[in-house]
Amino acid sequence: MPYILSLDAGTTSVRAMIFDHEGQICASVQEEIRQIYPQPGWVEHDPEEIWQTQISVAVSALEQARIWPADIAGVGIANQRETIIVWDRDTGKPIYNAIVWQDRRTATVCDQLREGGHEAAVQGLTGLVIDPYFSATKIQWILDHVPGAHSQAVDGRIICGTVETWLIWKMTGGKLHITEPSNASRTMLFNLSAGEWDQDLLKLFGIPRCMMPEVRSSSEIYGEISSVPLLSSILLAGAAGDQQAALLGEMCLRPGLAKNTYGTGCFLLQNIGSKPVISSQRLITTATCKIGSNQEFALEGSVFMGGAVIQWLRDGLHLVQSAQEVDALASSVSNSGGVILVPAFTGLGAPHWDPYARGMMIGLTRDTTTAHIARAAIEGIALQVADLIDAMHADTGQQLQELRVDGGASRSEPLLQFQADLLGIPVVRPSVIETTALGAAYLAGLAVGFWSNIDSIATHWRVDKTFNPMMQRGRVAEIRERWSEALGRAKNWEPHSPSECTNHPIKPT
Secondary structure, X not given: OOEEEEEEEOOOEEEEEEEOOOOOEEEEEEEEOXXXXXXXXXXXXXXXXXXXXXXXXXXXXXXXXXXXXXXXXEEEEEEOOOOEEEEEOOOOOEOOOEEOOOOOOOHHHHHHHHHOOOHHHHXXXXXXXXXXXOOHHHHHHHXXXXXXXXXXXXXXXXXXXXXXXXHHHHHOOOOOOEEOHHHHOOOOOEEOOOOEEOHHHHHHHOOOHHHOXXXXXXXXXXXXXXXXXXXXXXXXXXXXEHHHHHHHHOOOOOOOOEEEEEOOOEEEEEXXXXXXXXXXXXXXXXXXXXXXXXXXXXXXXXXXXXXXXXXXXXXXXXXXXXXXXXXXXXXXXXXXXXXXXXXXXXXXXXXXXXXXXXXEEEOOOOOOOHHHHHHHHHHHHHHHHHHHHHHHHHHHOOOOOOEEEEOHHHHOHHHHHHHHHHHOOOEEXXXXXXXXXXXXXXXXXXXXXXXXXXXXXXXXXXEEEEEOOOOOHHHHHHHHHHHHXXXXXXXXXXXXXXXXXXXXXXXXX
16 A cells, blocks of 8 residues: 655654555654754754755655655645745755744834834735744845845746745756745735735835745645655645644644644644634634635634743753653642743744743742743743634634644643643644644645545544643633733833844855
């Protein structure tokens, strides 16, 4: 029986996973990628490292599964979304590092756009708020700060794309420059209603149309891998932004169903059907995976620091050596001892959209231990998600009946129990939590006929564990009130002056 290969190009690591016809994992290989921080608030990746590492784990996954390229029916790609890469059309070489979705360097430009009265028009066209999170101002920054980039863009010599566009370009030897709606809708350049690049927005940001990729379906045969001998002739047949892929992987196929992914960040998406309703609560409206002619939409709330908080405890503070150790510490105390950790290390996402907020830990006493800090870190993740749920409820008027969860940090039982306590609804973890990669596999499998239709894959979704709320609502109210006070103190911390703009050439892999 053939298999589906899923490439999951995440923020802190890239993975390759192989799935069988039952949606079960047959092989999985993961490798971290470097995080580059040229200045405070700036986050970059080396595009060549993303490419080379992604191919390395893909080849290793085939070796782990003991199969050949001919056994792969198709490849699907899921990727970190708003991260942008600009490269030379002829040489295939990036002209600057990838600017990551977490990067805050264009905060002042976004302020100027809002002050210029553009926010209502941008949100009406794209479903997005004006924020450095999205790709448009990142592309604009590269054009403004890499010598000669503007003229090269106008001449059609350089092109751009999000990470899936870059990988498809590289895998096809430069034959395909394409994207699909779930990624396109994150750029702040895509007209949601029309389903195409918006000329007025391209003009607003000074981005030539010839730089942009062709927008295709999320599930169709794009072409063959031709530039990687060990993967030669495998069909590229699906792509999606990681969170929309996870929405499909969680089988949130009808309006009202919602999932939250606990990855580097936290991403809450609720299916809203076939019409792109604009949020009044500073959430964003995004395109989901387009399968055939069926385009649906979701409301989304994005938390910039989710599981990355655990990584910070490990790599930044060196308090622990593993995520499992954080869980053990957090479970060793009944509460955080009054400690609150606001993980606004790269600003705050929805519904606050404050790029000038910064991380804060408050409530420390002489009795504070590493266990209290570990618990505060876990609680800070869940409290951000609870704020998103409140905003989504206000937008839709619908109370969620359950929250489906996935992503690496969803392995944390203390986190999920606290999440259920805050929300007062069941939190449901599926048996396969790598739903980002699974959703990408479904897209490719549907395109090549590996699965016949959505109904044939819906039965794959199975519950691993349900976390039911246990905390008294009065106690929840106290916790959330103190959290709101701490948020207020963390907001608007960084000065609103433009960052020093210096060029940082791409470091060789």
